[in-house]
Amino acid sequence: MFDEALNSPLIKTKQRRHGEELEKKVKNAIKFLRNNQEPISFRAITRLLGIARETLIMRPTIKTMIEQARAENRKETEISRESHIEIRVTSLIEEFKMQGKPITQVNISQGLGVSVHLFDHRKKLAKMVEEERQNQNLLSVYESRVAIILKELESQAIPISQTRVAQALGVNKILFQRQKVLAKMIEEARQNQKLLSVYESRVAIILKELESQAIPISQTRVAQALGVSIYLFQRERKLAYMIEEAKDHQRILRP
Numbered sequence: 001m002f003d004e005a006l007n008s009p010l011i012k013t014k015q016r017r018h019g020e021e022l023e024k025k026v027k028n029a030i031k032f033l034r035n036n037q038e039p040i041s042f043r044a045i046t047r048l049l050g051i052a053r054e055t056l057i058m059r060p061t062i063k064t065m066i067e068q069a070r071a072e073n074r075k076e077t078e079i080s081r082e083s084h085i086e087i088r089v090t091s092l093i094e095e096f097k098m099q100g101k102p103i104t105q106v107n108i109s110q111g112l113g114v115s116v117h118l119f120d121h122r123k124k125l126a127k128m129v130e131e132e133r134q135n136q137n138l139l140s141v142y143e144s145r146v147a148i149i150l151k152e153l154e155s156q157a158i159p160i161s162q163t164r165v166a167q168a169l170g171v172n173k174i175l176f177q178r179q180k181v182l183a184k185m186i187e188e189a190r191q192n193q194k195l196l197s198v199y200e201s202r203v204a205i206i207l208k209e210l211e212s213q214a215i216p217i218s219q220t221r222v223a224q225a226l227g228v229s230i231y232l233f234q235r236e237r238k239l240a241y242m243i244e245e246a247k248d249h250q251r252i253l254r255p
Contacts, residue, residue: 019059019061019062022051022055022059022062023059023061023062023065025049026045026049026056026062026065026066027065029044029045029048029049030045030065030066030069032048033045033048033073034069034073039073039077040066040069040070040072040073041066041070042056042057042066042070045066082122085112085118085122085125086124086125086128088112089108089112089125089128089129090128092108092111092112093108093128093129093132095111096108096111096136097132097136097181102133102136103129103132103133103136104129104133105119105126105129108129139179139181139182142169142175142179142182143181143182143185145169146165146169146182146185146186147185149165149168149169150165150185150186150189152168153165153189153193154189154192154193154196159190159193160186160189160190160193161186161190162176162183162186165186196236196238196239199226199232199236199239200238200239200242202226203222203226203239203242203243204242206222206225206226207222207242207243207246209225210222210246210250211246211249211250211253216250217243217246217247217250218243218247219233219240219243222243
């Protein structure tokens with residue numbers, strides 16, 4: 001009689017409905033945990049629903065649902081963690097570039113506050129750091145060569161541009177789109193060259209005025225007329241040379 005009662009259509013219907021309701025509650029619990037970025041586990045779900053772990057385990061469909069959600073959650077958490085680490089490493093690399101600090105696994109791990117063994121099982125990160133280290137070393141070589149080329153262009157009064165520097169380096173000027181430090185060097189030199197050209201014109205006018213008025217020429221007087229510090233001529237040797245030549249010429253003409 002008891003077995004017959006358990007197998008009655010009414011009992012089976014109630015059990016089915018109970019199972020469906022429980023499955024719906026479990027789905028909602030999983031959704032709640034995922035939306036709140038909380039770990040998905042049997043323990044977390046039993047706490048939310050206020051039921052025993054055995055109630056979940058004894059139902060194969062629900063047990064499988066939770067195990068799959070837990071596995072997906074762990075995978076998502078790991079991906080999120082790896083993504084966070086990669087973002088932090090990328091950020092540190094950019095900081096080191098700006099600071100001129102050597103890009104190495106040791107320095108990066110210290111910046112993260114973790115052991116250098118972080119890179120032992122993260123080949124992608126290790127490769128990223130190594131590539132940036134090599135780029136940094138190459139950039140150092142390029143910086144030295146660009147500095148020499150800029151001085152040569154300045155000394156020959158040849159207009160400075162990325163195209164001319166790239167030709168002298170024997171590279172495509174696209175390099176300067178990637179290496180902002182080099183682009184900045186060239187732009188600053190170009191601006192200085194333009195400014196120097198303006199100074200040259202003004203100094204030439206001032207020298208003529210001093211000569212016409214028979215006023216002794218000196219760096220101090222020229223600097224005062226320009227409204228700049230005399231130290232400008234220590235930096236811009238061409239201007240200093242112009243003044244020195246004018247002084248010599250004035251001495252020759254002096255009776």
